[in-house]
Amino acid sequence: MKIDAHHMDYLLLNQAVRRQTDSEVEIDHCLGQRFIGTGLANKTLVINGVPGNALGAYLDGGRIIVRGNAQDATGDTMNDGEIIIHGSSGDATGYSMRGGLILVKGNAGYRAGIHMKSYGEKSPVLVVGGAAGSFLGEYQAGGLILVLGIGCEDRAPYGYFCGTGMHGGRIVVRSDHIPENLPDQVAASDLTPGELEQIMPHIHRYCETFGIDPQSLLPHRFYVLTPNAKNPYQRLYAMN
Amino acid sequence: MSMTAFAPNFEVLRDMDRCILCGKCTRECSYGVHQFSADHKRLHADEAKCVNCFRCVAACPTRAIKIIRNRQAVNTSTNWSANNLREIYLQAATGGVLLSGMGTTKSYPVYWDKLLINAAQVTNPSIDPLREPMETRTYLGRSAVPVRRDPAGKLINTLPPHLTIETPILFAAMSYGAISYNAHQALAQAATELGTLYNTGEGGLHRDLYQYGANTIVQVASGRFGVHRQYLEAGAAVEIKIGQGAKPGIGGHLAGAKNIGDISKTRMIPEGTDAISPAPHHDIYSIEDLRQLVYSLKEATAYKKPILVKIAAVHNIASIASGIARSGADIIVIDGLRAGTGAAPTQTRDNVGIPIELALAAVDTRLREEGIRNHVSLVASGTIRNSADVVKAIALGADAVAIGTAALVAMGCHMCHSCHTGHCNWGICTQTPELTKRLDPGAARDALVHLVGGWTHEIKEMMGGMGINSIETLRGNRLMLRGIGLTDAELKILGVMHAGQ
DSSP states (O other), rough: OOOETTTHHHHHHHHHHOOOOOEEEEEEEEESSSSTTTOOOOOOOEEEEESSTTTTTTTTTEEEEESHHHHHHHHTTTTEEEESSSOOTTTTTTTTSSSSEESSSOOTTTTTTTTTOOOOBBBOOOEEESSSOOTTTTTTTHHHHHOOOOOOSSSOOSSSSTTOOOEEEEEEEEOSSSOOOOOEEEEEEEEHHHHHHHHHHHHHHHHHTTTOOOTTSSSSOEEEEEESSSTTTGGGGEEO | OOOOOSOSSEEEOOOOOOOOOOHHHHHOOTTTOOOOOSSOOOEOOGGOOOOOOSSHHHHHTOEEEOOOOOOOOOOOSOOOHHHHHHHHHHHHHOOOOEOOOSSSSOOOOGGGGGEOOOOSSSSOOOOTTTTTEEEEEEEEEEOOOOOOTTTTTTOOOOOOOEEEESSEEEEEOOBTTBBOHHHHHHHHHHHHHTTOOEEEETTTOOOOGGGGGGGGEEEEEOOOOOOOOOHHHHHHHHEEEOOTTTTTTEEEEOOGOOOOEEEEEEHOTTSOOOOEEOOTTTSSSSSHHHHHHHHHHHHHHHSSSEEEEEEETTTTTHHHHHHHHHTOEEEEEEOTTTTOOOOOOHHHHHSSOOOOOHHHHHHHHHHHHOOOOSSOOOOOSSOOOOOHHHHHHHHTTOSSEEESHHHHHHHTTOOSGGGGTTTTTTTSOOOOOOTTTTSHHHHHHOOOHHHHHHHHHHHHHHHHHOOOHHHHHTOOGGEEEESSSOOOOHHHHTOOOTTTT
16 A cells, blocks of 8 residues: 655654554655654555654554665664665664664764663664764663664774763674774673674674675674773762 | 761660560671670670661660760851761761752742642532532543544544543652662552552562553653563553653662662663663653653554653753653643652752642643643642642642652551662662561552552542632632742642632
8 A cells, every 4th residue: 555645744644654554555755754654563664765853653563665865763672673764864762762673774873772672581782783873872771773884894884982871782884994982881892703694693683674785894893892881880989 | 896087866765674685686687786795694785877767766676776866066157067076077988078968958938838728618609528429530632733623523533542530640650679679579569459549650560560550650761671561562652751850960870789679670781780870861861862761662552552751850840841841741740849769869869850839830821821731631749748749739730740759658667768778778779688588578568558548538628628629620720729928929830829819
């Protein structure tokens, strides 16, 4: 089923999406409408154009495919399902993700993967093909952020303050460059062959999805950023 | 016992004529104050550890224990209190940020105690609430909608969703993690029985408490702990927490030691890690951004649930509230300077923010001036201590109040200001299984029902005394209040006349 989003505001568009009984819905001429696919479960949503902020917020299953770029807060607090972006995404991509997968073909903005968490079986994955902005993985508490750094092999593929407040999870980076000014609570180490093996399915998934030859990415140096401590602020306080 | 620079706050007096050396106090005290001597023939007290929580006093079968404030003379002056000195010694020893529990201990003005309530005499007869109907039912939500009629002239209901509460008293947000499961269960059951709402706080909602969803406000804070579609759908309303009165500008931080078992499962983060909720929502930098989160939550709940925004009372509160009223939020919760907390940096708790009375009056006035008072309901919190405070808050402009500390005290809290230690001997503000089981959720529920029921009766009595039979008539009715001992500036902000005028 197709919906032409031309001249539709987000309220009308999202009502139309919610009303659809088809398991697959395609939106044409999408132009910045917010909240598309909020709380959606068990539907496939194909978006032609540029969806607005908070795409797939609280997503609880199913799949959202964007044939274009996405804006801010994509996958905010998503619990399950997949968001596939054939372009770049804005700030706070994957804010507080607690499950599911986000694949970004190009770059992500500031604060990608902020507050990502995991518990038991639930472990979210955010893959950024290009580079991410500053504050990548800020306050990360769980899950995996994978930055492939395609096209920016000459530098670390993320901005300043990566992993600030991080206390769980992993940020895996395909790059030869580790900035000297990483925050104190973040430790960097080269990925072991075993760890790389664990990451490979996500790399293959990325390559298959966006039609990229895995040979063009591998072999390459990968390193992983992890928090130094689970309780980074424990020693901060004096019990009064 | 090591030598310390400062005298303990309390002395533990043990009447050896009464003490039977049963050792109950050693088992009851989670702080480790009471200890047997090596030969088990004497009991000692390590007074430095005592927080005066009253547990040993209450538990002692022979009433042999008494805790008193330390009589040791401390060299103080007008400018330097014993507490100032103690905090300096503590920080000199540790280098840490002072962390405290519960509300501020500093003596800021309590304006509730400087406001007097009116009563009817002769010209406007008072009403006897025992014999005449008295309405305390309150509806919370946006009521500014255009009146539309169908061709037959019948009203078309375009009213957004509202919360209906039988008494204008809500239970304030206290997270599962900060307080125990039993305490949460007691709040949930009491709210259900009373026809009001409790608030999950930011730690998510335990699966077993979903059944009380119709009487639950679910909270979304910057850390988004335990937030998912079913959680949002479970509650009667969703609250966005921007700030809290005890620590404006500061986020939440549940220590890893408290993040165990079901807490971590409910919050959806690994056990033992710190649960960090930073001060800002990193997707909110403006009213327009707030609007985005409000509407993402409305979309996620199909526009069936009101959205609350909770803020701390700070200097520009009126302008901030005006912005929030325009963001699409249905209810604004304002939490004042003297509000409680599970843990807050001492200096922030004691020095940041403004009293709820001034904030509430300023917000109500501003929203009226701008003609948008009916866009939102207002909930006031932060030291609502009795039913008179409720009446005064409503007369100042609140639609309802929220009680946190009062609810904890009803459940057995003895206000030892040690919530941040995680050792609560009354099983309320702790996650240690041996301690949490001390709180009987059924008894705690009954205590909450009694308290709010008693207050509601008193509110009706005071309303009747004023000749008012509906809580709506009291709302923002500042003519029912007079100030006592207040300055012109205070009277102007509160919008009340001085007693005698």
